[in-house]
Amino acid sequence: KIGLVGVLALELFVTKDGKIVANEIAPRTHNSGHWSMDACNVSQFEQHVRAVCGLPVRQPQQHSGVTMVNLIGDDVKDLPRYYAMDNACVHLYGKTEAREGRKMGHVNVLKKL
Numbered sequence: 049k050i051g052l053v054g055v056l057a058l059e060l061f062v063t064k065d066g067k068i069v070a071n072e073i074a075p076r077t078h079n080s081g082h083w084s085m086d087a088c089n090v091s092q093f094e095q096h097v098r099a100v101c102g103l104p105v106r107q108p109q110q111h112s113g114v115t116m117v118n119l120i121g122d123d124v125k126d127l128p129r130y131y132a133m134d135n136a137c138v139h140l141y142g143k144t145e146a147r148e149g150r151k152m153g154h155v156n157v158l159k160k161l
Contacts, residue, residue, distance in 0.1 A: 087114035
């Protein structure tokens with residue numbers, strides 16, 4: 049009904065008592081799906097481009113377990129630790145100044161399924 053072409057993200061949280069809460073609906077790629085860049089056969093970004101360009105949209109399949117770690121503010125000081133890990137995929141956003149609460153990038157730490 050809204051005519052959206054591309055990715056629509058629904059961010060959900062599970063509360064401590066097991067309830068599911070919808071936090072955000074975004075008509076775009078979303079931070080909560082950045083793990084797909086390294087742990088799936090097709091990322092949310094590629095899927096979005098495919099849809100917008102009229103290309104076939106692929107069936108997404110996760111090939112690796114993953115923990116995504118957001119790098120907020122001074123978390124970027126931990127980069128040497130992540131660079132030393134064979135299973136860590138570091139993604140920096142090109143921001144030159146780390147400030148409290150500012151998202152500087154993320155790391156996808158992969159594990160076998």
